[in-house]
Amino acid sequence: MLVTTFLAASLGLACSIFANAAGTGVVTVPMKALVRPEHQNAISLTKRYLQRRSSTSTSSLKSVAQDVMYTVTLGIGTPPQLFNLAIDTGSPITWVVNKTCSGDSCADIFNRFDCLSSPTCKSSPNSGILNASYVSGDGVVGDYVTDIFSLGSLSFSSLAGIVNSYNAQLPPTVDGIMGLWYTIRQYKKIPSNAAFLNVLKDSDALTQPLVGIWLDETNSTSLTTPGGEITFGGVDPSRFTGGITYVDCDPSAPWTIPVGSVSVNGKKIAVTSALATIDTGTSAMLLPEVVSDAINSAIPRSVKLTESADGIVWIIPCEGDTPVSFTFGNFTATIPYHIFAIQNIRYKDIETGALYCASSAMFATGSVSVISNWLLGDTLIKNVYTVFDFGTNAETGGRVGFAELTNKSSTIVNKVTTGGANIEVDEPIGLSKDRGNGASGGFLVPYTTQALALASTVVFALI
Ligand SMILES: *[C@@H]1O[C@H](CO)[C@@H](O)[C@H](O)[C@H]1NC(C)=O
Ligand SMILES: *[C@@H]1O[C@H](CO)[C@@H](O)[C@H](O)[C@H]1NC(C)=O
Ligand SMILES: *[C@@H]1O[C@H](CO)[C@@H](O)[C@H](O)[C@H]1NC(C)=O
Ligand SMILES: *[C@@H]1O[C@H](CO)[C@@H](O)[C@H](O)[C@H]1NC(C)=O
Ligand SMILES: *[C@@H]1O[C@H](CO)[C@@H](O)[C@H](O)[C@H]1NC(C)=O
Secondary structure: OHHHHHHHHHHHHHHHHHHHHHHOOOOOHHHHHHHOHHHOOHHHHHHHHHHHHOEOEEEEEEEEOOOOEEEEEEEEOOOOEEEEEEEEOOOOOOEEEEOOOOOHHHHOOOOOEOHHHOOOOEEOHHHOEEEEEEOOOOEEEEEEEEEEEEEOOEEEEEEEEEEEEEEOOOOOOOOEEEEOOOOOOOOOOOOOOOOHHHHHHHOOOEOOOEEEEEEOOOOOOOOOEEEEEEEEOEOOHHHEEEEEEEEEOOOOOOOEEEEOEEEEOOEEEOOOOEEEEEOOOEOOEEEOHHHHHHHHHOOOOOEEEOOOOOOOEEEEEOOOOOOEEEEEOOEEEEEOHHHHEEEEEEEEEOOOOOEEEEEOEEEOOOOOOOOOOEEEOHHHHOOOEEEEEOOOOHHHOOEEEEEEEOOHHHHOOOOOOOHHHOOOOOOOOEEEOOOOOOOOOOEEEOOOOHHHHHHOOOEOOEO
16 A cells, blocks of 8 residues: 555556656657557657756755764755755655744744745645654754655755754754655655655666665864765766675665664674664664663773663773674674763763763663664764665665775874864763773763763654
């Protein structure tokens, strides 16, 4: 039934495009079809016609606040109203905030959408209401409109969520979310045409049904540092070396693949078979607590702060040389220590002065939802070139490809960030007197809970 919905949507789109193509004079189709029987089908001819006009577009990304999120510019409407949207392979909906959205949190969003000033903006009542809840506990409610999206050199009509009630905590300069699911089935409350990768695929607008992503590692507290690039319709061969190793997606959830193994400093951690969503909308990673414990326990001088006011958090020394690797199929992605230890969430041992950082291997607590699949986010993705392929095995969810980054040798060293490059934490709000794992002293804890540590990263995967 779900697949039917998609086929219907796809057919509708193909038909309307064919009508346009016919209107522009492609009426000699049946004659050619006589000569070349394989081209008898008018729709396939239309697709061939469109493919010649299809395109590939690369946009630069910005890193927000030391890689908490990565954003791209999207224009919506005529003329395009520009938004700085976080790219999110963990959710389907692209949303921005209504110009007239009232309330304090809406006011924090700088760029807001005005449907009235775009003649191409049409409400989409058949799509139902926008009501998206994210793993982080963030949520937005609003309506859907259709309008023209301008994305790099691409221009296409798509569905946008317009938020009227905003209960999310995006970092400053981020205006909303760009949902990059490719979906093979209908998820609750999500309109079948909400995922614009599906729209692009169904209309053959792209040269190839691929999205290639390079997330740069930045070292700046600036809210808008150049931070990589995203290519729609292909890959950027200048950003990776060697071949791309693909892993088929599990059909149960978009951009979700089996995890082969996890290693800390080359030594395998015992993990049972797991599925992981490769999620650009998650800053670090969200794992089951038992897996988080296993990984963190294997890192020298790690501490599980269990006695802080109201939560639990794994911290690890900010400096170290223990890489953490995840293997998918035949590809191993290695996270160098200085990335795995999140440099902008710092704790201080008040007896020794040693600095500890939040570990990337987090688990759900507080308002953060426990979910069945692991979420592997930017701390993993920025060490590889990643390809989201919705052409091969598209009927079962496509596949995710990984390749080695160009110039990787210069970036994958155990660099250590010290000094003033970090976001200064607010006043300490808790003090743990207990010791874990042999570490000495009490900890001056800037964020007492894992939930708060998670809140200063982001988890924008749809529940
Ligand atoms: C949105 O969804 C949540 C969770 O399902 C529900 O509690 C809430 O009432 C919904 N909001 C609206 C406006 O429908
Ligand atoms: C934006 O807000 C205005 C004022 O509340 C409302 O009339 C309009 O329908 C909203 N637009 C959308 C797309 O929800
Ligand atoms: C790789 O490094 C070389 C030499 O430093 C540089 O010229 C080139 O632009 C780099 N390539 C990329 C993709 O960063
Ligand atoms: C790894 O590569 C080999 C040879 O190319 C292939 O036969 C095998 O199926 C691959 N394994 C996985 C898990 O993808
Ligand atoms: C980050 O920047 C600081 C200050 O400029 C510098 O000391 C440090 O080495 C840099 N870290 C990395 C990993 O490049």
